[in-house]
Amino acid sequence: MELSEHLFRHEAGRMVATLTRIFGPHNLALAEDVVQDAFCRAFEVWKVRGVPDNPSAWLMATAKNRAIDALRRERTARTFEPELSRLIQSEWTLSPAVEELFAPKAIKNDVLRMMFSCCHPRLGEEAQIALVLNILCGFSSAEVAGAFVSTQTAIEKRISRAKKVLASSKKLFDVSVGEEFSSRLPAVQRALYLLFNEGYHGSSPQSAVRAELCCEAMRLTTVLLEHPLGATPATYALAALMNLHAARLPARTDASGKLSSLFDQDRSRWDSQLVTQGQRFLDLSATGREVTEYHVEAAIAWVHTTADSPEDTDWRQIVGLYDMLLKIRSSPVIALNRAIAIGQHEGAERGLEEILAIVDRERLARYPFYFAALGEFQFRSGQYDLARKQFRTALSLARNSMERTFLTGRIRSCERAALAGTSVTPSRGEAP
Numbered sequence: 001m002e003l004s005e006h007l008f009r010h011e012a013g014r015m016v017a018t019l020t021r022i023f024g025p026h027n028l029a030l031a032e033d034v035v036q037d038a039f040c041r042a043f044e045v046w047k048v049r050g051v052p053d054n055p056s057a058w059l060m061a062t063a064k065n066r067a068i069d070a071l072r073r074e075r076t077a078r079t080f081e082p083e084l085s086r087l088i089q090s091e092w093t094l095s096p097a098v099e100e101l102f103a104p105k106a107i108k109n110d111v112l113r114m115m116f117s118c119c120h121p122r123l124g125e126e127a128q129i130a131l132v133l134n135i136l137c138g139f140s141s142a143e144v145a146g147a148f149v150s151t152q153t154a155i156e157k158r159i160s161r162a163k164k165v166l167a168s169s170k171k172l173f174d175v176s177v178g179e180e181f182s183s184r185l186p187a188v189q190r191a192l193y194l195l196f197n198e199g200y201h202g203s204s205p206q207s208a209v210r211a212e213l214c215c216e217a218m219r220l221t222t223v224l225l226e227h228p229l230g231a232t233p234a235t236y237a238l239a240a241l242m243n244l245h246a247a248r249l250p251a252r253t254d255a256s257g258k259l260s261s262l263f264d265q266d267r268s269r270w271d272s273q274l275v276t277q278g279q280r281f282l283d284l285s286a287t288g289r290e291v292t293e294y295h296v297e298a299a300i301a302w303v304h305t306t307a308d309s310p311e312d313t314d315w316r317q318i319v320g321l322y323d324m325l326l327k328i329r330s331s332p333v334i335a336l337n338r339a340i341a342i343g344q345h346e347g348a349e350r351g352l353e354e355i356l357a358i359v360d361r362e363r364l365a366r367y368p369f370y371f372a373a374l375g376e377f378q379f380r381s382g383q384y385d386l387a388r389k390q391f392r393t394a395l396s397l398a399r400n401s402m403e404r405t406f407l408t409g410r411i412r413s414c415e416r417a418a419l420a421g422t423s424v425t426p427s428r429g430e431a432p
Contacts, residue, residue: 007039007042007055007056007059008039008138009137009138009212009213009216010056010212010216010219011056011059011060012035012039012138013111013114013135013136013137013138014060014107014110014111015034015035015038015059015060015063016028016031016032016035016114016135016136017107017110017111017113017114017136017172018063018101018102018106018107018110019031019034019035019063019067020110020114020117020172021101021106021110021113021114021171021172022067022071022098022101023067023070024169024170024171025117025166025167025168025169025170025171025172026167026168026169026170027167028135028163028166028167029163030070030074032135034063034066034067034070035063037066038059038062038063038066039059041062041066042055042058042059042062060102060107063102064098064099064102067098068094068095068098071094071098072094108223108226109175110172111136111220111223112175112223112224112227112230113172113173113174113175114135114136114172115132115136115188115191115220115223115224116173116175116181116184116188117166117169117172117173118131118132118135118136118162118166118191119131119132119184119187119188119191120162120165120166120169121183121184122165123162123165125186125187125190126158127158127159127161127162127165128162128187128191129187129190129191129194130144130155130158130159130162131159131162131163131166132187132188132191132192132195133191133194133195133198134159135163136220137191137195137213137216137217137220139195139198141155141156141159142155143198144159146198146399175227175229178229181229181230182229185229185230185232185234185235186234188224189224189234189235189238189294192217192220192221192224192238193217193238193294195213195216195217195220196213196214196217196218196242196245198210198213199211199212199213199214199215199216199217200214200245200246200249200252211246211249214242214245214246214249215246217242218239218242218243218246221235221238221239221242222239225239232288233284233285233286233287233288233290233292233295234285234288234290234292234294234295236281236282236284236285236287237281237282237285237292237294237295237297237298238294238298239278239281240278240279240281240282240284240285240294240298240301240302241278241294241297241298241301242278243274243275243277243278243281244274244275244278244279244282244298244301244302244304244305245301246271246274247270247271247272247274247275247278247305248262248265248270248271248304248305249271250269250270250271251265251266251267251269251270252265253402254266257402258402258405258406258409259402259403259405259406262304262310263310267308267309270305275305275306278298278301278302278305279302281298282298282299282302285298291324291328292328293325293328293329296321296324296325296328297325299321300318300321300322300325303317303318303321304318313344315341315342315344315345316345318341318344318345319338319341319342319345322334322337322338322341323338325338326338332358332359332360332361332363332364333364333367335354335358335359335361336355336358336361336364336367336369336370336373338354339351339354339355339357339358339373340355340373342354343355343377348376348377348378348380348381349377349381351373351377352374352377352378352381355370355373355374355377366397367397368394368395368397368398368399368403368407369394370394371390371391371393371394371397372390372391372394372407372410374387374390375387375388375389375390375391375394375410375414376410378390379410379413379414379417384414384415384417384418385414385418387410387414388411388414388415388418391407391410391411391414392411394407395407395408395411
């Protein structure tokens with residue numbers, strides 16, 4: 001199951017992008033059907049023969065053959081990508097044309113073109129991002145809903161409407177046009193950011209940590225950086241924060257598979273190569289005048305990652321960075337993180353004050369770690385019964401077994417502390 005999901009994440013977007021380049025965006029449904037058919041064929045064959053040495057190449061070859069079959073079958077009934085229509089009319093040119101479009105360099109370029117095609121100006125930003133996550137990153141409508149903190153029904157309608165807009169185009173976006181590229185770039189960056197976050201702080205019912213999604217976001221960001229127009233300071237900042245966060249992934253779960261907060265992580269398990277890469281990207285991001293949310297978040301990650309221990313963390317600097325981030329993009333979640341940082345710097349009582357002062361904090365009513373943060377600071381203040389109630393509320397909102405195990409452990413800590421009348425090693429307010 002893990003293998004098939006990983007392959008779907010890694011290959012589905014590349015296959016859909018190339019097939020849409022061949023068929024045209026107005027035949028997106030056909031491209032998705034061909035991809036689905038290729039995966040179904042793979043599962044049937046692999047059950048009998050086993051997984052091939054190079055499953056990615058096997059899938060691409062199957063998709064290519066299915067594409068040729070579809071072109072032969074449909075070329076009199078459909079219109080395809082205008083530039084290719086002439087080539088696919090002849091058997092002499094059909095197969096070589098499709099073969100060329102499935103070359104590695106062409107596939108990478110098609111992935112970039114699909115990213116920008118999804119960010120059509122007739123779509124709102126949330127619809128653009130939902131389309132990128134669904135088509136190019138293999139997100140289900142439920143997973144997209146989790147990323148947006150929305151309902152699955154609403155997301156399904158949004159994606160359906162967005163696909164109709166995409167289908168109105170005759171070909172994928174031309175990534176060589178500088179002005180249009182720049183106008184769509186922020187939505188592409190935002191989609192990649194959300195993809196990484198879904199892996200790092202996942203809403204999935206299966207797991208709170210999904211490293212394969214983080215890797216996919218980093219891979220797509222690398223594709224963006226390889227294009228001259230995509231290698232902007234903001235994209236470098238985005239790459240920096242991904243690498244600095246990903247460096248901590250090996251320690252986000254302990255040896256038994258339980259979530260481990262930043263304060264409890266074994267820092268020797270952090271990936272030093274990713275830290276170095278993140279610092280390099282952060283340096284490259286400092287070449288422009290604009291300071292984006294990605295710059296600030298990368299700086300926060302850098303402060304955390306370069307501290308030798310939780311006690312050595314410069315919390316004053318982190319609070320200041322959150323103040324800056326709130327001016328760029330205000331949200332209750334950012335305000336919650338700022339309140340937690342204040343609690344680390346000035347004490348639990350101040351942390352509680354700041355959490356209760358968050359504007360629009362009712363929007364956090366379904367976010368388990370809002371209540372967990374309240375519970376941690378109440379725990380540290382010796383309010384064990386109140387803390388236990390907060391953790392129980394958080395537990396009722398937990399999205400997967402890893403979060404439930406973590407929160408159950410905090411409830412037990414409250415119970416032990418209440419019996420003993422003393423504090424029992426709190427997690428100091430930090431959500432996993």
